[in-house]
Amino acid sequence: MADQAVSPCPWHLPVWDALTAGSRHAHAFLFAGLPGVGKRLFAEAFAAHLLCLQPQSGRACGQCRSCHLRQAGSHPDRLVVEPEEQGKAIRIDAIRQLGDFMGQTAQQGGRKVIILHPAEAMNLNAANALLKSLEEPTSDTYLLLVSDQPSRLLPTIRSRCRVQPLVTPGHAEAMAWLQHSLPDLDAEQHGALLLMAGGAPLRAIALHEMDAASLRQQVVEGVKALLKNQQSASQLAERWPNLPLELLADWFCDWTLDLLRLKTGAMEAPVNTDMDKVLPYMARHLQLPALLNWQSWLLQHRGMLLGKANLNRVLFIETLLIQWKQLLERR
Structure with a gap:
């Protein structure tokens, strides 16, 4: 029976079937797509398929010696390279370990597989070290890069991989x-x-x-209180100590897109129904140039957050909320 624990998501099965139909593969793949579409799961399933001694119908059998080692987390020919801490960079030492691994003989006598995730977390030194390994591939060794933001990778790295987009269902x-x-x-x-x-x-x-629905409700209520002068930006910043800044930026990006659509007449009601009173009111009273300037600032800082910039948390939230409120004051 195939190992169901490492099956790709159902919306990626057409890509999976095409990829596993052949017996020859590129030595390096870049699986790219939005966060949360199943890229890491796809890479894990493909690694299992490559390592399996007797794959069945394009899947790892789950029964051979190699599959048992992988399931136990002790396969000597499988290496995962990732940040030591979530949100941190992948450093050159980890890539040097990858290079050493590539130069070794497979202990199980078959293939070796490396999963590197998230690939965009490599710092410049690490990326340059990886490039050397990509330029000198070893036989029966496969490098699987997983990335939410492939544009942040060096073009020379992308060009040496088979780029496989993995779409949102x-x-x-x-x-x-x-x-x-x-x-x-x-x-x-x-x-x-x-x-x-x-x-x-x-x-x-x-x-x-992570109970994001509850966190979002707190933010929505806080934003409404801010616009009604019932709470200040500094008070709200202090009350959201555990709110992930990436989520906050994403929500304001969503609301800003709704504002643009409402302001330009592209739609009559916001997509974000939990702000269905606030956003139409704001769209009626703000000026389009101010909205575009705000969007530019927001996207710039969202990019900084995605790039793991070390922003001052309280200052960022305060500035974001103050600028949001000022949209109604810039006539």
Whole structure:
């Protein structure tokens, strides 16, 4: 029986079937797509397929010696390279370890596989060291890069990989998957999670596990209080000590997109229904140049957060909220 624990997501099966149909593969792959669409799961499943001694119907058998070692987390020919701490950089020492691993003979007499995730976390020295390994591939060794932001990789790294985009599923398929995965939630809750996740089902699961719906409700209530002069930006910044800044920036980006659509007449009601009173009011009273300037600032700082810039947390939240409120004051 195939190892179901490392099966790719159902919306990636057409790509999977095409990829595993042949016996010859590129020595380096770059699996790219939005966060939470299943790229790491795809890479893990492909690594299992490459290491399996007797794959069945394009999947790891789950029964051979190699599969048992992998399932136990002790396969000597499988290496995962990732940051030592979440959000930190992948440093050159880790890439040197990767290079040493590539130069070794496979202990199980078959293939060796390296999963590097997230690839964009490599600092410049690490990326340059990886480039040398890509330029000198070793036989039966496969490097699987996983990236949310492939544009942040060196062009020379991207050009030496087979780039395989992994798409986001359609809304109906994503909702059906969430209903199966989170049966205790109703369709409205599934839809809210999927909206926050940008349509990426695995990210929706992660948001549910961190209780993002409750965090977002706090932010929505805080923003409403801010606009009514019931709370100040500094007070709200102090009250959100555990709120991930990336989430906060994503939500304001979503609301800003709704504002642009409302202001230009592209739609009559906001997509973000938890702000269905606030956003139309703001769209009626703000000026488009001010909105565009605000969007530019927001996107710049969101990029800094994605790039793991060490921003002052309280100062960032205060500035964001002050500028948001000033949209209504810049006439």
